[in-house]
Amino acid sequence: MENKEIVIRSENVSRKFGDRSILNGISLEVYRGETFVIMGGSGCGKSTLLRHLIGALKPDSGKVYLLGKELSGLSEGEMDMIKKKIGMCYQSAALFDSMTVGDNVSLPLREHTKLDKSVIDIVVKMKLELVGLRGFEDLMPSQLSGGMRKRVGLARAIVMDPEIIFYDEPTAGLDPIVAGVIDKLILDLSKKLSITSVVVTHDMKSVFSIADRVAMLYEGKVLEVGSPDEIKNSSNPMIRQFIAGSPDGPIKFFQQKDDYLEHLIK
Numbered sequence: 001m002e003n004k005e006i007v008i009r010s011e012n013v014s015r016k017f018g019d020r021s022i023l024n025g026i027s028l029e030v031y032r033g034e035t036f037v038i039m040g041g042s043g044c045g046k047s048t049l050l051r052h053l054i055g056a057l058k059p060d061s062g063k064v065y066l067l068g069k070e071l072s073g074l075s076e077g078e079m080d081m082i083k084k085k086i087g088m089c090y091q092s093a094a095l096f097d098s099m100t101v102g103d104n105v106s107l108p109l110r111e112h113t114k115l116d117k118s119v120i121d122i123v124v125k126m127k128l129e130l131v132g133l134r135g136f137e138d139l140m141p142s143q144l145s146g147g148m149r150k151r152v153g154l155a156r157a158i159v160m161d162p163e164i165i166f167y168d169e170p171t172a173g174l175d176p177i178v179a180g181v182i183d184k185l186i187l188d189l190s191k192k193l194s195i196t197s198v199v200v201t202h203d204m205k206s207v208f209s210i211a212d213r214v215a216m217l218y219e220g221k222v223l224e225v226g227s228p229d230e231i232k233n234s235s236n237p238m239i240r241q242f243i244a245g246s247p248d249g250p251i252k253f254f255q256q257k258d259d260y261l262e263h264l265i266k
């Protein structure tokens with residue numbers, strides 16, 4: 001990519017919960033238009049990092065720049081402006097079960113714009129069509145499969161035409177075929193809408209099918225950032241173990257309660 005415009009930058013972001021360090025000096029950059037994947041095991045801090053990148057949590061130290069603005073210095077009004085330019089797809093699709101699919105998707109428009117209902121209806125139709133759910137407006141979330149619910153969540157995330165979409169484990173809990181459909185959709189949307197995507201996942205298949213660049217996170221630190229090929233060929237033993245899904249290697253699995261508790265306190 002020539003002339004890379006940086007749309008997200010984190011500088012040395014650290015965060016503790018209680019006396020546990022969850023993020024330990026995270027520095028990374030995301031370029032406009034790319035699909036940037038943050039991979040790592042359960043509990044390594046992926047969701048926490050994502051919440052810092054969107055300004056939902058504040059770091060104890062370090063800085064986050066989103067679309068050129070340093071987040072800690074923003075007024076509520078400025079933060080609202082930025083929030084309108086980003087879309088978030090949560091791990092659980094986070095739909096309101098008492099609302100129709102259409103009302104779920106249109107919620108951000110009804111909350112943040114003064115568009116007429118007729119215009120909103122058209123936008124909702126278009127977004128549902130983009131995620132392959134044409135004509136699904138009147139169904140209730142309970143009538144949908146897990147993969148369809150994720151797609152509704154995705155339609156809602158793009159309803160305000162965001163510049164960046166953040167995905168937290170978009171394929172978690174889906175069978176491999178549906179996971180493949182979601183991966184393809186993430187790629188399609190990033191191309192069709194020339195959107196920047198930040199995807200948090202531990203699904204290796206998804207990493208290598210969607211990423212332009214990958215950051216490997218381990219115990220709140222970035223071990224390496226590179227293209228999928230560079231990560232595949234990494235000489236870092238932790239990355240090799242993670243990719244191979246091997247129980248043997250430097251990444252430890254706790255079988256003794258005392259070892260685990262000691263690890264937590266560290």
Ligand SMILES: Nc1ncnc2c1ncn2[C@@H]1O[C@H](COP(=O)(O)OP(=O)(O)O)[C@@H](O)[C@H]1O
Pocket residue numbers: 017018022040041042043044045046047048049
């Ligand atoms: N609000 C919180 N308060 C205390 N601990 C938290 C909080 N959020 C996350 N954690 C802890 O931080 C660690 C990282 O969590 P998370 O970012 O959700 O990991 P991941 O998304 O990689 O699975 C976990 O051990 C989790 O229990």
Ligand SMILES: [Mg+2]
Pocket residue numbers: 046047048168169
């Ligand atoms: Mg998570």
